[in-house]
Amino acid sequence: MYKTISLLLISTLFFFSSCGPSRDKSVKMIRGVEQRLFSPEAVNFDKAKADSLLHLYEAFIQAHPKDSLAPGFLFKAASLAMNMNDGKKAIAFFDQYTTSYPEGPKAAICLFFKAFIYENLLKDLGKAKDTYLLFIKRYPNDEFADDAQLAIQNLGKTPDQMVREFEAKRKADSLK
Helix, strand or coil, rough: CCHHHHHHHHHHHHHHHCCCCCCHHHHHHHHHHHHHHHHHCCCCCCCCHHHHHHHHHHHHHHHHHCCCCHHHHHHHHHHHHHHCHHHHHHHHHHHHHHHCCCCCHHHHHHHHHHHHHHHHCCCCHHHHHHHHHHHHHHCCCCHHHHHHHHHHHHHCCCCCHHHHHHHHHHHHHHHC
C-alpha cells in the first residue's frame, strides 16, 4: 500500500514539476488514478488518491480549458470534492463549470448540487433556498425542479418532522 501511495505521490510531483505535460500524458495519469481510486478492489476510500486526483483534474482544466474533456473533468472534480465533504471547494468547482460552460450538459445539475451543498454540508439554509429558487427559475422543466421545490419546503426540518407532516397529510387525504 505504501508503495502505491509513494508511486502516486511521485507521479503527481513529476506531473506538476514538468514543464507542461502533454494532454495525452495528463489524461493517462488521470485515468490511472481514477481506476485505482474507484476500482472494485478498492474497499476503503483513499483520501490521498482522491486529493491527488483533484489536483490532476485542476491542472488539466487549467492547462486545457477549451479541451473537450475539461467540462467532464471539472464536473468530476466538483462531485469528488462534494463526496469528500469539502463543500466550499465543490461549490467553487460547480461555479467554475456554470461560468465556463453555461450551456454544458451538466450546468443544471451543478446548480442543483450547489444548493444541496449549501443545505446539507455548509448548513447555510438561506443560500440553499436562494440557490434552489434560482435553479427552479433557470430550469423549470428539469427533472430535479420538483426535488428543488420539495427541498425548499423541507429546509431546516428534521426527518421526524417531515415524517409527521407526511403522515398528517396522508391522514387528512384519507378523510376526504
